[in-house]
Amino acid sequence: MLAQRYPLVWGKKKFYIKIFCSIPNIATGILIKAGKNLFAVDPGDGILRDLNNEIGTDKILSISNLFITHGHHDHVGGVWSLLTYMRVMNKKTPLSIHFPKGCVEIESIHNAFKKVYSKTLPYEINLKQINKHTEFTSNNVIIRPFPVIHKEFLNDGKTTRQVPALGYKFTYDGLKICYGGDTAYCDDLVKQAKGSDLAIIEAGHDEDTPDEMHMTLKEAKSIGESAKEYFLVHVPE
Ligand SMILES: [Zn+2]
Numbered sequence: 036m037l038a039q040r041y042p043l044v045w046g047k048k049k050f051y052i053k054i055f056c057s058i059p060n061i062a063t064g065i066l067i068k069a070g071k072n073l074f075a076v077d078p079g080d081g082i083l084r085d086l087n088n089e090i091g092t093d094k095i096l097s098i099s100n101l102f103i104t105h106g107h108h109d110h111v112g113g114v115w116s117l118l119t120y121m122r123v124m125n126k127k128t129p130l131s132i133h134f135p136k137g138c139v140e141i142e143s144i145h146n147a148f149k150k151v152y153s154k155t156l157p158y159e160i161n162l163k164q165i166n167k168h169t170e171f172t173s174n175n176v177i178i179r180p181f182p183v184i185h186k187e188f189l190n191d192g193k194t195t196r197q198v199p200a201l202g203y204k205f206t207y208d209g210l211k212i213c214y215g216g217d218t219a220y221c222d223d224l225v226k227q228a229k230g231s232d233l234a235i236i237e238a239g240h241d242e243d244t245p246d247e248m249h250m251t252l253k254e255a256k257s258i259g260e261s262a263k264e265y266f267l268v269h270v271p272e
């Protein structure tokens with residue numbers, strides 16, 4: 036297991052990832068560089084501040100893709116400010132937003148954003164709803180979305196429902212980074228993490244008995260150890 040203090044950084048050849056933070060119920064924020072490509076993954080609250088410190092305005096404007104694992108606020112809280120910043124700073128190149136089918140948070144943020152700014156938007160937004168778990172390529176990066184198990188409580192505080200949720204595996208220059216997002220222990224993640232050069236695995240459940248929302252430390256470590264290197268993230272503070 037690699038170090039645990041944020042930011043977490045990993046890079047090999049021209050493939051690099053920085054996890055600014057990943058704190059359950061507060062915020063996540065991840066930057067991926069693959070050659071000249073810049074991707075933001077799960078842009079939670081604070082992403083603009085962190086990206087500004089890390090890469091500055093011009094490079095923020097050249098971010099080509101956002102990848103959203105699911106709609107919980109600690110993973111999408113920074114989407115509005117990122118979209119708005121790109122508008123104010125006059126982004127010209129298109130932005131694709133990848134998100135799981137049924138993620139109403141992203142659809143709603145996008146609808147509200149369009150409603151307010153469609154007449155003054157200098158760049159194109161391409162919403163890419165993912166409903167099949169098949170590989171696709173963006174500028175020489177192979178992206179493999181995969182389903183994960185992540186539930187949330189309904190109003191009664193007892194009944195749960197599955198949230199539209201994905202993990203993503205990014206492959207560039209022969210190197211593989213697997214990010215599970217928020218997930219309970221599940222076979223798809225086990226399969227995708229195995230043999231990856233880096234696995235980013237959440238350990239958000241603070242008890243020993245497994246549930247269907249997050250993983251226990253033990254579960255997360257067992258998956259992380261099947262990769263060449265791993266980070267445990269989303270550990271309650
Ligand atoms: Zn979360």
Ligand SMILES: [Zn+2]
Pocket residue numbers: 105107185217
């Ligand atoms: Zn979540």
